[in-house]
Structure formats: structure tokens, C-alpha cells
Amino acid sequence: MGETMADVLTGVGVSPGVGYGPVLRLARSVPQPDADARHSGDDTAEIQRAVQAMQDTADDLSARGERAGGEARQVLDAQALMARDPALSDDVRRRVGEGAAAERAVSEAMAVYREMLAGAGEYMAARVADLDDVRDRVLARLMGVPVPGIPESDTPFVLVANDLAPADTATLDPELVTGIVTREGGPTSHTAILARSLGLPAVVACPGVESIPEGTQLLVDGANGEVTSDPTASDVETLRAAASARAAAVAESSGPGRTRDGHPVPLLANIGGPADLGAAVANGAEGVGLYRTEFLFLDREHAPGHQEQVDAYREVLEAFPGGKVVVRTLDAGSDKPLAFLPPMGEEPNPALGERGMRMGRRVPEVTDAQLRALAEAQQGTQARLQVMAPMVTDAADAEWFADTAGRAGIHDAGVMVEVPAAALRAHHLAETAAFFSIGTNDLTQYTCAADREIGALGRFQDPWQTAVLDLIAATATAAGKADRSCGVCGEAAADPVLSCVLVGLGVTSLSMGATALPLVRAALAQATLEQCRRAGAAALAERGPGEAKRAAREHLPGLADLGF
Incomplete structure (x- = not known):
């Protein structure tokens, strides 16, 4: 894009769109106290x-x-x-x-x-x-010094930082911040997830960005991960033309998700509670594909009571009459400690410890109470309630959850596929699980043994990793043979190109942050089901994520015109 190769830096594009403006850096300088600082005596x-x-x-x-x-x-x-x-x-x-x-x-x-x-x-x-x-x-x-945060400016700018704290990203003003570029981070880091939720173009894991002088004009391509210093007018116009084409395609696509030849692909929203319903409805969500119920339990000495849970769940169910609402049971453990859960003791690696359903089996009374509240919340609503357990590993886990849900009066109980063992043995899990929902964030992390918050491991945190695509395909194939639905509720679903590949691999629904829904709907509308299948097969045949994405694009010509 730039006039010389030195003008262009390449990172990981994690939130599509075009950002252009002068560089401003995150203000994070707080003086550290003297090592011997003492108080006056009170x-x-x-x-x-x-x-x-x-x-x-x-x-x-x-x-x-x-x-x-x-x-x-x-x-x-x-x-x-x-x-x-x-x-x-x-x-x-x-x-x-x-x-x-x-x-x-x-x-x-x-x-x-x-x-x-x-x-x-x-x-x-x-x-x-x-x-x-x-x-x-x-x-x-x-x-008494300024709290670290976003620099103040009266004019739009591109925010550059080594990395962003969650509190920084969550309070960005999209009217002023035109794009984000960070040296660290990965596709599923907090920065990436929050940037997507705000609809801000973002590139992470971008080496060299720390050396760009403040005030330099920067062009950010959040779809392809390219960052251009002092771009030409032609560079800016070309990228903005692609963005305009995307905007037009978004405006033209509406209604339920479907491919160009009419194959239905329900597009659902990931939410954390009733507060997220407005954005989901406004962006055309057909239901909820992931209701993270942890928010109801966080920062409390005691678990929420029965009626409090019923009210929170019912509000979401009532927002989608005739639609599907998939609720994930409490996903907690030593990586997400809650005061009312029994202490875990020290775990060397909490991501591999008693979390999710493993904790649910350890404290079945918490799981039972939540399932009973969900069963009651559904009464009198027109939504289709589905409940799924996180961190399921084998058929025994799936059987335990189905039995537990059944005793509570819920018979549409599925499992999240986040552990490679579950994907590899999905045909056994399908004997009792009513449906599958693939959590690509954790599935990628566990498949590649790469923590998603470590920027240096960014290339292993990419859901385009072909080993991850293999596991998705295996899960979707097993689901199809057992006549089970198989959705994706991880961040991979928010990638417009990858969404087409996922459909081609046999995924039946896609769930994502609400702001990603219009772009994914527009992307699907550009491709036929057969093109999606060819793109999926081409991606699986490649050796790595970059090659897989390029191969998939060759079979999705309609997306190229939109700059994807």
C-alpha cells in the first residue's frame, strides 16, 4: 500500500474497517513511590x-x-x-x-x-x-496525578500503544479514535475483543509500531492487518473505497442470515446479560448463541437467589420470541474465582484445572439451582431455550450434564466444544448432547498450547490455524451424522471470510458480538453454499493460517470486492 516496503508494517487484523489519522500514544506514566516512603505516623x-x-x-x-x-x-x-x-x-x-x-x-x-x-x-x-x-x-x-488512559484530543487520531488495558479500550470514543494499533496482543486478547465490540478498526501484534513518531499520519487496515505510515492519497482512497463497498453491502443485506443461494445460517449474538440486548436487537440478531451467565455471579459473597436468576434469564428469553437463546451455565473456577465457591488450592495452570463444568460437577448444587431457575424462566415465553455446559471433555461429561438438566426440566442440553478431546470424540458426545457449540477462543488456545493473552504467541492464537479448522470440521461432521446442530460462538464467527469457511465446513449457526453481525451477514450474502464448501476444503488443504485464508479467498470472489 505505501510507496516503499518500509512504510508498511504488518500485524494481525482483528477488527475490520479503515482508520486514518495522526498517531497519539497512550498516556501511562505514573511515578512509582520511593522505596523508603513512610507516613507521618497516623x-x-x-x-x-x-x-x-x-x-x-x-x-x-x-x-x-x-x-x-x-x-x-x-x-x-x-x-x-x-x-x-x-x-x-x-x-x-x-x-x-x-x-x-x-x-x-x-x-x-x-x-x-x-x-x-x-x-x-x-x-x-x-x-x-x-x-x-x-x-x-x-x-x-x-x-494526585492523572489516571492513566486515552490521550485527550479535539481531533480524530489513531491510538498506538504497547498494549491496552481493558479499562482503556472499554471507554474509547469512536468519534475521536479512528483506529487502534498495538505492539502486543492477539486475535482473542482483551484489546481485540473489545475493539470489535466497539466497531473500531484494530491491528494487534504489530512489531515496529512503537517506533512510529507521534503525529505521523497512519492508515490502519483492520481487515488485513496492514499499517501504513504517511500513506499517499491513493492509498487512503483505495482502502476507503473498499470500506464504502462494505458499507453498501451491509445496507443491502438484512433479515435472517443466509448465503447468496438462500441456505439459512442463523446469526446470533453473544451477550453477558440483559444490558446487551439493545445492541443485539439493533444489529439484527436472530437470537442468542452465547449467554454468559458469569456476570450475574461476579463480585458477590453469595450466589444470586432463585428469583434474581429467573428474572435475569426471563428478560433475555422474552427479547427473542420465536428465536433461540443458548445459555452457558456458570463458567468459573480458579481462573475465574468466585467467593461462594469452595477454595481450589493452588493450581499451577488454572486454564487446565477445575473450571467450567469441572467446577460444576464439584459443586452440583450451584449447577442444579441455575438449571432450575432457567427452567422456570422459560415458562410463559416463546423463545426456544437451549442450555450448554462449558469445558466438556468426554462422553461422561456430556451424559452427566444431560441427566442433570433433564432432572431440572430442561431437555435441550448441549455442550461447548473447547477441548480438543471433545472435538475428536464428538461422535460419542452426540449420543447424549442435544447440540454442539464450538468455542473457538479456547479451542485454539488448547489446540496450539498458546495462551491467548500473550502477544508473542499471536500466530498460534489464530483460528485460521489449520489444526483448529480440522477440529471444527470433525465436530461439524459428527454433528451432521447424528442430526445435531453445530454452532460457533467464539470470536472466529465474527471474521467475515472465516464465517463463510465455517459454513462450508458444516457449521449451522454463527454467534458473535453484536457489532460484527452486519458485516458477517453481508459477507454470507456474497457467497453460495457451494463456494463456502470449496473455500472450506481449500483452507483445510493448506499448511498454515496465512495460506488457508488466501486459499479460501480464491473461492469467495464476492468478498474480494468488499476488501475482505
């Missing part, structure tokens, strides 16, 4: 100052999450839990009691937590950046 006042700053930070993160909704709320609520952690607060109190100033006490206490996270396996180590962000926000309040 322990009580100093403790109150520290605790208040931590509480204010937690409240601010929760409020940002409430305003942002969707994925952002889940991520920010998790950060707020860090700031409210009782053990952390106790450590700060102890250090202040020993004479440390509030700033020093907070910094030292969080340094201990940071070391614990960094040494707790890759999954938890990836949360170090989130903890650092919480620390900096608390310290900024204590020191």
Missing part, C-alpha cells in the same frame, strides 16, 4: 487513604464496565475484583501499620501479587498487565 488515616483509593478505583472500573456492557463488562469486573481483593487490602493495612506510606504499601503489596501471577502458569501470567493497570490507577489517585 496509621488509621493512612490506611483509610489507601483503602479509599482502592475502593474508588474498583468502583470506577465497575462503572466503566456497566456503561460499556458486553465483553468489556466482564473484563472490567474482573479488574475491579482485583482492587477489592480482601487479602490484598489486608496486606496493604499491614504494611501501613509497619510505617509504609499508602503509595508504597499499595505498590509493594501488588508487587507480591504480580510475582504470584507471573509464576502461576501462562494463563494467569497474562493477567499481570491487568493488575499493573489497577496498581497504576490506585497510585495515581494517591499521588
Whole structure:
């Protein structure tokens, strides 16, 4: 695109669209307290100052999450839990009691937590950046300096950063930020997911972007992952023309999802609760393909009561009369600790521990209560309720969940396919599972043994990895032979080109963040089912993700005109 190769940097395009404007960098400079900083002698006042700053930070993160909704709320609520952690607060109190100033006490206490996270396996180590962000926000309040965040500007700009904290991404103003480019991150990192939810063009895992001077004009291609410094007018016009074609295709496509020759592909929304319904309906969701119920359980000492759960579930069911609503039972464990669940003890790698349905089997009373509330919530509504269990591994898991759901009065119980073992033995799971829903985020992570938050492993976090496509195809084939539906509810469904490939592999529905629905609907409308099948077969025949995507595009000519 640029006049010389040096003008163009290549990263991973994670949110389609075109961003153009001068570079502004994330403001993240917070002075660190002196190693020997001590307070004046009033322990009580100093403790109150520290605790208040931590509480204010937690409240601010929760409020940002409430305003942002969707994925952002889940991520920010998790950060707020860090700031409210009782053990952390106790450590700060102890250090202040020993004479440390509030700033020093907070910094030292969080340094201990940071070391614990960094040494707790890759999954938890990836949360170090989130903890650092919480620390900096608390310290900024204590020191009276600006809280780290997005630079202020009266004119549109491209935001460049090493990486973005969830609180940064969740509060971006799309009217001012035209695009995002980061040095770190991957296709399923918090930055990528939240950028898609905001409809902002974004490129992550882009080496060299840190050396681009502030103020440089930058052109961001969020579909193909290219970032051009000081582009020519022709570069900008070409990319904007493709974006205009996409916008026209989106405007022309409406109604239920379908291929150009009329093959139906229900397009559903991923939501975290009733607050996300407005965006889902506005973007034409035909139902809900993933209702993450964790939001109802986060940041509480006790599990939500029966009626509270019934009310939350019923509100979602009533929003889609005649549509499908797929609810994922509580996905928690040591990677998402909840105060009312039994302590897990130390797990070297929580991503491979007792999480999801594994935890559900350990505390069946929580699972039973949730299923009973869902069964009652469905009564009197016209939606089709389906319930699925996360982190299912084998046929025994599928049988246990189907039996448990049946006793609660729910007979449309399926499983999430996130573990490679489940994909490889999908034909056995289909004996009791009513349907499959493939969670490509975790399936990719586990297949490639690459934590999705580690930018250096970005190429392994790509759902275009051909081994991942093999597992998707195997699952969809087993589902078809057993007359079961097989949806995809991971971020892969939001990729317009990959959505066509998934349909070609036998996937029967696609669920994604609401803002991605119009583009995927438009992409499907450009391709016939046979073209999708040829694209899927071509992708499977290739050696790696880049080759797979290029091969698929050759069989989807209608998408090329839209710049996909």
C-alpha cells in the first residue's frame, strides 16, 4: 500500500474497517513511590487513604464496565475484583501499620501479587498487565496525578500503544479514535475483543509500531492487518473505497442470515446479560448463541437467589420470541474465582484445572439451582431455550450434564466444544448432547498450547490455524451424522471470510458480538453454499493460517470486492 516496503508494517487484523489519522500514544506514566516512603505516623488515616483509593478505583472500573456492557463488562469486573481483593487490602493495612506510606504499601503489596501471577502458569501470567493497570490507577489517585488512559484530543487520531488495558479500550470514543494499533496482543486478547465490540478498526501484534513518531499520519487496515505510515492519497482512497463497498453491502443485506443461494445460517449474538440486548436487537440478531451467565455471579459473597436468576434469564428469553437463546451455565473456577465457591488450592495452570463444568460437577448444587431457575424462566415465553455446559471433555461429561438438566426440566442440553478431546470424540458426545457449540477462543488456545493473552504467541492464537479448522470440521461432521446442530460462538464467527469457511465446513449457526453481525451477514450474502464448501476444503488443504485464508479467498470472489 505505501510507496516503499518500509512504510508498511504488518500485524494481525482483528477488527475490520479503515482508520486514518495522526498517531497519539497512550498516556501511562505514573511515578512509582520511593522505596523508603513512610507516613507521618497516623496509621488509621493512612490506611483509610489507601483503602479509599482502592475502593474508588474498583468502583470506577465497575462503572466503566456497566456503561460499556458486553465483553468489556466482564473484563472490567474482573479488574475491579482485583482492587477489592480482601487479602490484598489486608496486606496493604499491614504494611501501613509497619510505617509504609499508602503509595508504597499499595505498590509493594501488588508487587507480591504480580510475582504470584507471573509464576502461576501462562494463563494467569497474562493477567499481570491487568493488575499493573489497577496498581497504576490506585497510585495515581494517591499521588494526585492523572489516571492513566486515552490521550485527550479535539481531533480524530489513531491510538498506538504497547498494549491496552481493558479499562482503556472499554471507554474509547469512536468519534475521536479512528483506529487502534498495538505492539502486543492477539486475535482473542482483551484489546481485540473489545475493539470489535466497539466497531473500531484494530491491528494487534504489530512489531515496529512503537517506533512510529507521534503525529505521523497512519492508515490502519483492520481487515488485513496492514499499517501504513504517511500513506499517499491513493492509498487512503483505495482502502476507503473498499470500506464504502462494505458499507453498501451491509445496507443491502438484512433479515435472517443466509448465503447468496438462500441456505439459512442463523446469526446470533453473544451477550453477558440483559444490558446487551439493545445492541443485539439493533444489529439484527436472530437470537442468542452465547449467554454468559458469569456476570450475574461476579463480585458477590453469595450466589444470586432463585428469583434474581429467573428474572435475569426471563428478560433475555422474552427479547427473542420465536428465536433461540443458548445459555452457558456458570463458567468459573480458579481462573475465574468466585467467593461462594469452595477454595481450589493452588493450581499451577488454572486454564487446565477445575473450571467450567469441572467446577460444576464439584459443586452440583450451584449447577442444579441455575438449571432450575432457567427452567422456570422459560415458562410463559416463546423463545426456544437451549442450555450448554462449558469445558466438556468426554462422553461422561456430556451424559452427566444431560441427566442433570433433564432432572431440572430442561431437555435441550448441549455442550461447548473447547477441548480438543471433545472435538475428536464428538461422535460419542452426540449420543447424549442435544447440540454442539464450538468455542473457538479456547479451542485454539488448547489446540496450539498458546495462551491467548500473550502477544508473542499471536500466530498460534489464530483460528485460521489449520489444526483448529480440522477440529471444527470433525465436530461439524459428527454433528451432521447424528442430526445435531453445530454452532460457533467464539470470536472466529465474527471474521467475515472465516464465517463463510465455517459454513462450508458444516457449521449451522454463527454467534458473535453484536457489532460484527452486519458485516458477517453481508459477507454470507456474497457467497453460495457451494463456494463456502470449496473455500472450506481449500483452507483445510493448506499448511498454515496465512495460506488457508488466501486459499479460501480464491473461492469467495464476492468478498474480494468488499476488501475482505
